[in-house]
Amino acid sequence: MGDKNATESILADAAGIARAAEILRSGGLVAVPTETVYGLAARADNEEAVAKIYAAKGRPSFNPLIVHVRDAEHARSYANLTGSASWLAELEWPGPLTLVVPLNPDAGLADAVSAGLPTVALRAPAHPVMRALLEICEFPLAAPSANRSGFISPTSASHVAASLDERIDLILDAGPCEKGLESTILAVREDGSWEELRPGPVDLDALHRHYFDRGLERGASGNSIEAPGQLASHYAPGKPVRLNAERAEADEFHIGFGAVAGDCSLSVSGNLAEAGSNLYACLHEATGSDLPRIAVAPIADTGLGKAINDRLRRASA
Ligand code: TXA
Numbered sequence: 001m002g003d004k005n006a007t008e009s010i011l012a013d014a015a016g017i018a019r020a021a022e023i024l025r026s027g028g029l030v031a032v033p034t035e036t037v038y039g040l041a042a043r044a045d046n047e048e049a050v051a052k053i054y055a056a057k058g059r060p061s062f063n064p065l066i067v068h069v070r071d072a073e074h075a076r077s078y079a080n081l082t083g084s085a086s087w088l089a090e091l092e093w094p095g096p097l098t099l100v101v102p103l104n105p106d107a108g109l110a111d112a113v114s115a116g117l118p119t120v121a122l123r124a125p126a127h128p129v130m131r132a133l134l135e136i137c138e139f140p141l142a143a144p145s146a147n148r149s150g151f152i153s154p155t156s157a158s159h160v161a162a163s164l165d166e167r168i169d170l171i172l173d174a175g176p177c178e179k180g181l182e183s184t185i186l187a188v189r190e191d192g193s194w195e196e197l198r199p200g201p202v203d204l205d206a207l208h209r210h211y212f213d214r215g216l217e218r219g220a221s222g223n224s225i226e227a228p229g230q231l232a233s234h235y236a237p238g239k240p241v242r243l244n245a246e247r248a249e250a251d252e253f254h255i256g257f258g259a260v261a262g263d264c265s266l267s268v269s270g271n272l273a274e275a276g277s278n279l280y281a282c283l284h285e286a287t288g289s290d291l292p293r294i295a296v297a298p299i300a301d302t303g304l305g306k307a308i309n310d311r312l313r314r315a316s317a
Pocket residue numbers: 034036037038039040063064065066096098100114117119120121123125143144145146181182183185197226227228229230
């Protein structure tokens with residue numbers, strides 16, 4: 001990070017991926033595309049490299065990181081992946097599902113990755129660039145979203161640059177992220193029950209219905225486990241945000257959805273998948289506008305709408 005010039009952003013082709021792997025191998029920081037949001041990657045087996053993530057983001061040390069792996073078999077080198085965690089990983093990976101499972105303390109992950117917890121968050125991402133990177137790296141990648149702590153997650157290389165320029169070594173640019181919302185986080189307990197820690201692109205209600213006959217027991221959604229980073233005020237766009245706004249005031253930038261047109265629209269046709277993928281780009285645009293406040297049209301609170309409304313509530317807190 002000694003370099004004080006602007007962080008270079010390069011195309012995520014084979015040469016770009018090879019260069020990123022070299023930087024990561026020597027303990028540097030690279031912003032990488034995933035199907036959810038851009039992640040800020042460092043090798044997860046090296047304390048110094050992981051410490052750089054916390055420093056670049058200004059992230060509190062108690063907030064643990066997600067470790068990105070190739071597949072379920074790779075995950076088993078770092079965690080106790082048994083019962084429902086095991087078949088969820090086999091069936092849902094690669095994809096936007098993060099599993100919080102018991103950490104294998106002898107696995108060689110940097111202590112800071114799990115922030116002292118007895119569990120670790122693992123995910124095998126589906127994005128071809130991130131997958132190619134994990135194939136050529138002989139180490140797993142710790143990667144939180146590639147934004148300064150507390151701000152909106154990045155869904156494009158330019159969002160990353162706006163937040164972390166000069167603080168990281170390289171940005172791999174593969175265009176906008178498909179899902180646009182951070183992964184669903186699921187804690188799987190040793191008795192096989194589970195708890196949703198963060199709603200996301202994988203709809204756990206649908207998953208539960210789909211795999212019900214496999215004997216998956218769903219745990220009560222209580223407060224026994226919390227995702228330490230899920231603070232009420234998060235994803236802050238830097239301006240007051242008003243939700244469920246059919247109409248905007250004169251001083252509000254209006255984010256529309258469906259029949260509510262707005263200054264930009266999450267989805268003109270009212271499609272929730274499209275809305276998820278556009279959410280952070282619209283919030284970034286609203287942040288950059290001259291208007292001092294933001295209003296957001298109502299979004300149906302079903303399926304992916306639950307994850308979108310979760311992020312909007314945090315943006316408005
Ligand atoms: O889609 C994603 O998940 C993206 C991409 C880059 O993979 N990553 C991401 O990371 O959103 P981050 O750091 O912004 O969010 C990770 C969340 C945090 O809220 C953190 O507290 C929680 O995961 N977490 C990590 N390890 C945990 C653990 N052992 N127990 C409970 N929560 C954990």
